[in-house]
Structures are given as C-alpha cells and as structure tokens.
Amino acid sequence: MMKDEIKEVLISEQEIQDKCRELGQRITEEYEGRFPLVVGVLKGAMPFMADLTKRIDTHIEMDFMDVSSYGKGLVSSGEVKILKDLDTSVEGRDVLILEDIIDSGLTLSYLIELFHYRKAKSVKVVTLLDKPDGRKVDLVPDMAGFIVPDAFVVGYGLDYIERYRNLPYIGVLKPEIYES
Ligand SMILES: O=P(O)(O)OC[C@H]1O[C@H](OP(=O)(O)OP(=O)(O)O)[C@H](O)[C@@H]1O
Numbered sequence: 001m002m003k004d005e006i007k008e009v010l011i012s013e014q015e016i017q018d019k020c021r022e023l024g025q026r027i028t029e030e031y032e033g034r035f036p037l038v039v040g041v042l043k044g045a046m047p048f049m050a051d052l053t054k055r056i057d058t059h060i061e062m063d064f065m066d067v068s069s070y071g072k073g074l075v076s077s078g079e080v081k082i083l084k085d086l087d088t089s090v091e092g093r094d095v096l097i098l099e100d101i102i103d104s105g106l107t108l109s110y111l112i113e114l115f116h117y118r119k120a121k122s123v124k125v126v127t128l129l130d131k132p133d134g135r136k137v138d139l140v141p142d143m144a145g146f147i148v149p150d151a152f153v154v155g156y157g158l159d160y161i162e163r164y165r166n167l168p169y170i171g172v173l174k175p176e177i178y179e180s
C-alpha cells in the first residue's frame with residue numbers, strides 16, 4: 001500500500017486541519033470586507049485550498065493558476081512556465097496566493113512580480129509549508145503553516161513524479177523509492 005512507502009510522517013492530518021482553522025481565522029480578520037482574489041497554485045495547493053478556504057468566514061473569489069518550475073523529479077529547473085493563467089483580472093484586487101510549499105522561492109517570486117506588474121492592489125502569500133533552507137531567492141511568506149527541514153516531502157498535494165498527492169498527511173519517502 002502507498003502508506004508503506006512512507007519513512008516518516010512529519011505533519012499529521014489533524015495538525016494540518018488545526019492549522020487550516022487557525023490560518024482561516026487570520027485571513028478572515030485581515031480580509032473582512034475586501035473581497036480578496038484567492039489564487040491557488042496548481043496542482044500542489046489543491047488540497048490546502050479546499051481545506052483552508054472552508055475556514056475563511058468572509059467573501060472571497062477563487063481562481064487558479066498552473067505553473068511549473070520543477071522537472072519530473074526532485075530539483076527545480078529554475079524556469080517558471082505558465083500552464084494555465086487566471087480567468088480573472090488582478091488589477092486593483094487584493095490578491096492572496098495559496099501555496100503548498102515554498103522551497104527555492106522561484107515559483108512565488110515569479111508570481112508576485114507578475115501580479116504586481118498586472119497592477120494588483122496588494123499581493124500576499126500564505127503557504128502550508130515553508131522550507132527556508134531551500135531558498136535561492138529572498139522570499140518570506142506573509143503566513144506559513146509549518147517549517148519543514150531540507151528534505152523532499154510528499155503528501156497533501158505534494159508529489160514525487162506525480163504520485164503521493166493524495167496522502168492526507170506530509171511525510172518523507174523511504175530511500176528505496178527514489179532508487180527504484
Ligand atoms: O519554491 P519552489 O522551489 O519554486 O517550489 C515550490 C513549487 O514547486 C511545486 O510545484 P511544481 O512546480 O512541482 O508543480 P505542482 O504543484 O503541479 O507539483 C510546489 O507546488 C510549489 O508550487
């Protein structure tokens with residue numbers, strides 16, 4: 001079974017749900033009456049977007065962007081490609097970007113710059129996971145759920161060659177999975 005391929009659970013399902021509640025309350029307080037555009041970055045942010053937005057108790061608009069900076073494996077290619085753009089204009093909007101993880105920071109620094117260029121009123125970032133040791137560019141999220149060590153993590157949206165996104169928790173794979 002898939003769970004037998006996990007060496008260690010770093011963040012449990014319960015911890016993730018509690019964090020969504022806490023972040024949802026903070027977002028509600030900060031964005032009350034501002035009708036922010038909440039942008040989920042596909043595919044990784046999909047489970048976090050689903051759980052977090054249910055904990056936001058004020059009106060929001062949701063949109064999605066699909067970008068890719070990773071090849072098929074563990075290392076960022078450094079080049080960010082837009083695979084699907086927003087349906088909505090960000091001009092004059094308070095934009096809140098939702099990410100599953102900030103690692104090198106390349107994906108988000110690209111998006112933040114793009115939304116400023118498109119004349120967003122404000123651009124903020126909430127990420128479930130922050131891996132500060134992976135940074136290649138200076139970037140500090142406005143809100144972060146958990147700090148993770150410099151290891152490749154999977155689950156709850158995060159993949160390894162498109163697998164493990166459907167694990168309900170965050171974990172690290174057994175080393176033999178990478179060797180196979
Ligand atoms: O800080 P960075 O080093 O840029 O890494 C973070 C990004 O990498 C992953 O996406 P990926 O490009 O693998 O696409 P996916 O969400 O479809 O898996 C992740 O979901 C973030 O969007």
Ligand code: HPA
Pocket residue numbers: 070101103104151152153154158159160
């Ligand atoms: O640790 C990670 N796991 C999965 N996807 C990722 N994208 C950036 N960092 C990671």
